Amino acid sequence: MNVRDSEAVEALLVANGHMSAAREDDADIVIVNSCSVRGKAEDKALGKLGLLCATKRDRPGRVVGLMGCMAQRLGADIFRKIPKLDFSVGTRQCGAIPRLVARAISGETNICEIASPDTPPDVPDAHGESGFSAFVTILLGCNRRCAYCIVPDVRGPEFSRPATEVVAEITELARHGIREVTLLGQSVMRYGIANAAWADGTVSPNGFTEPFPRLLEAVAAIPGIIRIRFTSGHPSGCTEELVRAMRLFPNICRHLHLPVQSGSDRILNRMRRGYTRADYLAAAHRLRGGMPGFALTTDVIVGFPGETVEDFEHTRTLMDEADFDNAFIFKYSPRPGTPAAAMKDDVPGEEKMRRNQVLLADQDVRGEAANQRLVGTVQEVLVEGPSLRNEERWAGRSPGNKIVIFDPPAGLQPGTVVGVHITRTAPQTLYGECVP
Ligand code: 5AD
């Protein structure tokens, strides 16, 4: 999501007469897009801002700005930590950045443009010019209140963009050569639930009634879009209608990132996730049931307050049962103002580290087995172009989002789909031969 916001801001600045710099050192304007989800991410952003502001000694005209969740969370306090910062802009005001840059260039400093996160968002629809794949934000903010999570505080309540706006943006992207879109939202299947996204009286050609499957149906019909992804999921959104849409439209990838966070009902309840282990597994089963080769990836937090060794072992067994293709494991990090911040952070750092490593080692074995199952299959690969390591071999991505390396047949064009017969694998990478 931050990658998408950064790209939109870059495109906005270019539209306002600025130029992209190839290297950070060359840039006269540097904006740090920050994340607040874990303390470590904020520490990194602060360190980076400190270094950037130090370069202003030799380059007095350089503009340094901050955007993203940390800007929203800290407000004007950021200028006490980073006195030389020129501007800080909130999560729902990215569109203001060109104006803030202009003010900073004319000598103003410590400009703070941060509104309450429930102000109506200013959603930039600008995109860069590169590649075949684009991110499209469809849902901002989040109305869930998972106990550990800072997102509702810094990104505000849910706001679904009107479906006509989303479809217009993707149609325009397709006209410029984009072949793959990833629809973004914190809890993406809640699209159109908190606020209406469809005009009254519009009907779905295939009889869908839920707003998110309807959006998928509309996007799937856009000429030139050969791949559709969406992230992140929540088990409550894995409805029969969603599965029907995913089965009906061949351009929807059979992959979902469905964060589970824990396999213990006691911890899920303390986390306020709104589902049980059984609910999660039922959702996974529904998705996999009708879609052979479906790829499921997840996020897990270890060391949430009160997580015992027994709770942790429940997470291990859940991960085996769900048989994830990939998993991101995070150590719990208390975030100020969240409900969990009031609970005792009682799992020692070393034990969090141990649980983290155990899950990573388990997942390595599972990921390797998942890759092995793909050997001998033919994967539909969206061709990106020459691989970074070896120009003679080309790279693309499978529907399950794995990198696939192959020898390109003569005349192969980036942005097309080829069948690749998989012959061997490495972690996160598949190798194979093109088939006609
Ligand atoms: N501590 C650790 N991990 C967190 N995540 C969100 N909040 C926290 C936190 N306070 C993780 C969740 C989420 C991912 C984006 O970050 O696993 O799915």
Ligand code: SF4
């Ligand atoms: Fe945070 Fe939960 Fe919303 Fe995800 S669903 S952004 S974890 S509050």
